[in-house]
Amino acid sequence: xxxxxxxxxxxxxxxxxxxxxxxxxxxxxxxxxxxxxxxxxxxxxxxxxxxxxxxxxxxxxxxxxxxxxxxxxxxxxxxxxxxxxxxxxxxxxxxxxxxxxxxxxxxxxxxxxxxxxxxxxxxxxxxxxxxxxxxxxxxxxxxxxxxxxxxxxxxxxxxxxxxxxxxxxxxxxxxxxxxxxxxxxxxxxxxxxxxxxxxxxxxxxxxxxxxxxxxxxxxxxxxxxxxxxxxxxxxxxxxxxxxxxxxxxxxxxxxxxxxxxxxxxxxxxxxxxxxxxxxxxxxxxxxxxxxxxxxxxxxxxxxxxxxxxxxxxxxxxxxxxxxxxxxxxxxxxxxxxxxxxxxxxxxxxxxxxxxxxxxxxxxxxxxxxxxxxxxxxxxxxxxxxxxxxxxxxxxxxxxxxxxxx
Amino acid sequence: xxxxxxxxxxxxxxxxxxxxxxxxxxxxxxxxxxxxxxxxxxxxxxxxxxxxxxxxxxxxxxxxxxxxxxxxxxxxxxxxxxxxxxxxxxxxxxxxxxxxxxxxxxxxxxxxxxxxxxxxxxxxxxxxxxxxxxxxxxxxxxxxxxxxxxxxxxxxxxxxxxxxxxxxxxxxxxxxxxxxxxxxxxxxxxxxxxxxxxxxxxxxxxxxxxxxxxxxxxxxxxxxxxxxxxxxxxxxxxxxxxxxxxxxxxxxxxxxxxxxxxxxxxxxxxxxxxxxxxxxxxxxxxxxxxxxxxxxxxxxxxxxxxxxxxxxxxxxxxxxxxxxxxxxxxxxxxxxxxxxxxxxxxxxxxxxxxxxxxxxxxxxxxxxxxxxxxxxxxxxxxxxxxxxxxxxxxxxxxxxxxxxx
Numbered sequence: 001x002x003x004x005x006x007x008x009x010x011x012x013x014x015x016x017x018x019x020x021x022x023x024x025x026x027x028x029x030x031x032x033x034x035x036x037x038x039x040x041x042x043x044x045x046x047x048x049x050x051x052x053x054x055x056x057x058x059x060x061x062x063x064x065x066x067x068x069x070x071x072x073x074x075x076x077x078x079x080x081x082x083x084x085x086x087x088x089x090x091x092x093x094x095x096x097x098x099x100x101x102x103x104x105x106x107x108x109x110x111x112x113x114x115x116x117x118x119x120x121x122x123x124x125x126x127x128x129x130x131x132x133x134x135x136x137x138x139x140x141x142x143x144x145x146x147x148x149x150x151x152x153x154x155x156x157x158x159x160x161x162x163x164x165x166x167x168x169x170x171x172x173x174x175x176x177x178x179x180x181x182x183x184x185x186x187x188x189x190x191x192x193x194x195x196x197x198x199x200x201x202x203x204x205x206x207x208x209x210x211x212x213x214x215x216x217x218x219x220x221x222x223x224x225x226x227x228x229x230x231x232x233x234x235x236x237x238x239x240x241x242x243x244x245x246x247x248x249x250x251x252x253x254x255x256x257x258x259x260x261x262x263x264x265x266x267x268x269x270x271x272x273x274x275x276x277x278x279x280x281x282x283x284x285x286x287x288x289x290x291x292x293x294x295x296x297x298x299x300x301x302x303x304x305x306x307x308x309x310x311x312x313x314x315x316x317x318x319x320x321x322x323x324x325x326x327x328x329x330x331x332x333x334x335x336x337x338x339x340x341x342x343x344x345x346x347x348x349x350x351x352x353x354x355x356x357x358x359x360x361x362x363x364x365x366x367x368x369x370x371x372x373x374x375x376x377x378x379x380x381x382x383x384x385x386x387x388x389x390x391x392x393x394x395x396x397x398x399x400x401x402x403x404x405x
Numbered sequence: 406x407x408x409x410x411x412x413x414x415x416x417x418x419x420x421x422x423x424x425x426x427x428x429x430x431x432x433x434x435x436x437x438x439x440x441x442x443x444x445x446x447x448x449x450x451x452x453x454x455x456x457x458x459x460x461x462x463x464x465x466x467x468x469x470x471x472x473x474x475x476x477x478x479x480x481x482x483x484x485x486x487x488x489x490x491x492x493x494x495x496x497x498x499x500x501x502x503x504x505x506x507x508x509x510x511x512x513x514x515x516x517x518x519x520x521x522x523x524x525x526x527x528x529x530x531x532x533x534x535x536x537x538x539x540x541x542x543x544x545x546x547x548x549x550x551x552x553x554x555x556x557x558x559x560x561x562x563x564x565x566x567x568x569x570x571x572x573x574x575x576x577x578x579x580x581x582x583x584x585x586x587x588x589x590x591x592x593x594x595x596x597x598x599x600x601x602x603x604x605x606x607x608x609x610x611x612x613x614x615x616x617x618x619x620x621x622x623x624x625x626x627x628x629x630x631x632x633x634x635x636x637x638x639x640x641x642x643x644x645x646x647x648x649x650x651x652x653x654x655x656x657x658x659x660x661x662x663x664x665x666x667x668x669x670x671x672x673x674x675x676x677x678x679x680x681x682x683x684x685x686x687x688x689x690x691x692x693x694x695x696x697x698x699x700x701x702x703x704x705x706x707x708x709x710x711x712x713x714x715x716x717x718x719x720x721x722x723x724x725x726x727x728x729x730x731x732x733x734x735x736x737x738x739x740x741x742x743x744x745x746x747x748x749x750x751x752x753x754x755x756x757x758x759x760x761x762x763x764x765x766x767x768x769x770x771x772x773x774x775x776x777x778x779x780x781x782x783x784x785x786x787x788x789x790x791x792x793x794x795x796x797x798x799x800x801x802x803x804x805x806x807x808x809x810x
Contacts, residue, residue, distance in 0.1 A: 025595060025610060026610070026613060026625075029614045029617060029618070029808060030808040041599065043604075044604065045599060045604065046601075046602065050703065079590055079631065080589050080590050080591035080602075080631065081589070081590035081591035081592075081602050081603055081630075082590075082602055083601045083602040097631075098702065098703075099589060099591045099604070099702065100591070100602070101601070101602045139769075140769075140774060140775065140776060141776070147776075153808055154808070155614075155779060155807060155808050156611055156614040156615045156618060156779075156806075156808070157611060157708070157775055157776075157778045157779030157780075157781075158779055159610045159611050159613070159614040160607045160608070160610060160611035160704055160775050160778075160779065161607075161775055161776070161779055162595075162610075163595045163605055163606065163607045163609075163610040163611070164604070164605055164607050164775065165605075166595055166596065166597070166598075166599070166605055167595070168595045168596040184485050184486070184504060185484055185485050185486035185487075186485035186486035186504045186505065187486075190430060190567075190568045190571055190572070190573045191571065191573040192571070193571075194446065194450060194571070196451075196488045196506070197451065197485075197486050197487055197488040197505070197506040198486055199448075199449065199450065199504070199569070200568055200569055200570075200571055201568065202565045202566075202568045202569050203565070204568075205430060205431070205564045205565060205567075205568040206561055206562060206564050206565035206568070208431060208564070209434045209560075209561040209564040210561045212434060213434070213561060220431075225486075226484060226485065226502075297503060297504065298455065298503075299565055303562070328757050328760070329757070329758075329759045329760045330760045331760055352733050352734070352762055353734075354734045354799075355733070355734045355735045355736055355761060355762045355799065356760060356761055356762070357757055357760045357761070357762060364544075364545075369545060370545065370562055370565050370566055370569065371545060371546070371552075371562075371566070373562045373565075374560060374561075374562030374563055374565065374566055375562075376562075394759070394760065401561075402560060403434060403435040403558055403559070403560050403561070
């Protein structure tokens with residue numbers, strides 16, 4: 001039996017970050033950057049106008065007003081994408097469009113609404129303000145600047161930044177392959193009709209979704225009976241994966257085979273059982289370069305172990321810089337009536353009222369209970385030897401990944 | 406010019422929810438359920454044991470202790486998946502494994518650790534507690550119960566629930582197709598080498614990522630020059646989509662073509678300009694059954710408009726019950742020095758310290774500024790006619806969707 005922190009550290013210490021590949025920008029959302037992205041240019045690459053108007057010289061308009069407009073002569077017309085050919089001299093103006101490059105000589109853009117024109121004559125009836133209405137070359141980023149860091153998960157806006165910089169095939173980490181094997185003689189495939197004494201396999205499908213959200217690529221290894229030979233054979237059918245997650249058989253009884261499975265394969269044990277509830281039965285070992293991790297067959301216990309141990313490992317291997325669970329402090333929205341002799345994780349909902357974060361334990365915390373784990377957006381983390389918790393008590397919780405906010 | 410709320414309502418009122426399809430369970434993560442999921446059975450489908458031990462009669466063991474163990478006779482062996490053939494009578498016990506169906510006659514499971522055995526004799530050295538260690542038939546859900554609701558976004562745990570219920574091909578909404586067209590003569594494709602006066606198209610790629618996260622399927626319509634005929638042609642090349650989002654050309658100048666584009670196509674205008682900053686230039690209309698929405702070409706302005714108007718529309722069409730932006734209250738972590746004559750949205754980072762939510766405006770809020778919008782996890786929403794904000798002021802913010810938490 002080890003502490004959660006020790007168990008997690010053992011896994012993280014052994015996790016080697018995945019390989020690097022290049023993929024099209026359009027597929028990068030949610031992927032992890034495998035390189036620091038350094039700008040090869042100033043951006044904007046030139047001073048440009050953020051609006052439609054006239055590029056002029058400040059000195060020519062600084063005293064202009066509605067009653068006393070500056071009168072200038074238009075010398076050029078600059079749509080977006082054009083290159084100015086002329087320099088704006090005293091008494092001159094260039095008509096300029098949003099996004100167009102500033103002409104030399106001009107130091108301010110007067111917006112169209114503050115002007116009117118007759119033929120080539122331009123009347124400016126508002127005094128400009130120096131350095132206003134010009135997007136300066138390099139104000140977004142500078143040539144040589146590290147704009148994005150390795151290990152960063154690509155967000156919506158990141159795609160925009162990569163596009164600006166011309167990265168049509170960014171380097172990202174490959175998704176680690178994670179095998180998922182459900183053991184249990186009571187398990188039927190999802191598509192099967194129920195039979196007496198049997199249930200459908202839940203955990204493989206839920207774990208596949210969790211692996212996907214952790215940045216891994218799930219490999220479904222199916223269901224096997226509680227039979228050592230069958231388990232060994234199925235594992236050997238799927239060699240070369242980064243992590244193998246088994247569910248079922250990690251507990252103590254005759255049919256809890258995980259321990260014997262590790263023995264049979266000669267897999268050195270990293271740890272056996274973790275001092276948390278639920279999710280105590282976990283056995284982890286190294287199988288060559290891979291991790292083999294056996295979790296409880298109870299869906300909610302299996303989920304807790306995954307959240308606090310396996311997700312961080314997969315995220316680490318997937319290259320995320322941010323791979324540890326995200327913790328928050330919150331106030332209990334209601335009481336939790338049980339004492340906790342061992343460290344306990346409780347499926348909970350976090351919510352905010354007027355800027356204060358509350359956490360509310362969900363009903364039905366039983367090991368087998370999927371519904372609480374499905375609804376939860378947080379795991380309340382209650383230290384060992386805690387008394388029952390009162391409403392208003394300050395607690396710590398781990399935020400869970402929801403597929404949309 | 407309309408208020409944001411009016412603009413959003415006009416869009417939402419016209420949004421028809423997408424069609425329904427069936428897809429394999431393995432692809433359902435993040436999809437929107439198109440049916441109420443009703444359980445066709447009690448779950449668990451039978452009383453079962455949550456651990457390895459002996460199924461016995463409470464009356465037989467209630468006074469047992471280490472010094473005075475109950476002595477019972479094992480009559481059956483029940484691995485998971487088995488169907489009990491015998492009923493447990495007085496003085497009898499059935500060896501039972503985790504997940505196995507309870508035999509008749511027994512009303513408690515004693516865990517293995519509280520027993521020892523010699524041949525068929527079983528010694529129980531701990532008194533059981535009534536109704537303990539039995540997962541009751543139907544305690545997770547009941548036959549006929551609505552377990553999941555239409556419009557719910559499938560989470561990791563939802564996959565588990567659907568698996569239990571045998572839903573290998575759930576009904577979900579089809580993803581609405583959203584066309585994305587970038588206009589601007591200064592725009593180059595991402596893969597192009599920079600040319601004087603030109604920049605690479607940012608917005609289409611960023612919008613595609615946003616559409617994807619909103620539950621839509623982006624359709625890239627490419628870049629067109631600031632040319633009315635080219636724009637019309639490109640739109641007509643991509644008929645039959647649910648929503649068309651244009652970027653660029655929604656402002657006021659000669660080259661701001663969106664208004665004339667709507668006119669040329671005879672598209673009735675739903676609204677033109679929204680009273681927010683940035684993101685004021687938005688034109689929306691109906692093109693047959695589709696929406697045509699023209700956003701600013703400035704990336705950050707385009708993003709704000711998308712967040713407050715287009716994302717809710719797409720989520721609505723994609724079938725989400727929760728389609729409105731999610732709001733929180735927070736305290737300003739620092740001051741914001743500008744007064745806000747119009748309603749203003751500020752890219753910001755929300756964070757929590759000891760259970761209290763703070764919001765910190767990001768630097769570089771310029772219209773063209775991508776970096777602030779990339780980093781932000783919230784949009785601070787400052788009402789019109791607000792004075793500068795002080796540290797500690799209570800404010801309202803919209804939470805932004807991040808691809809991982």
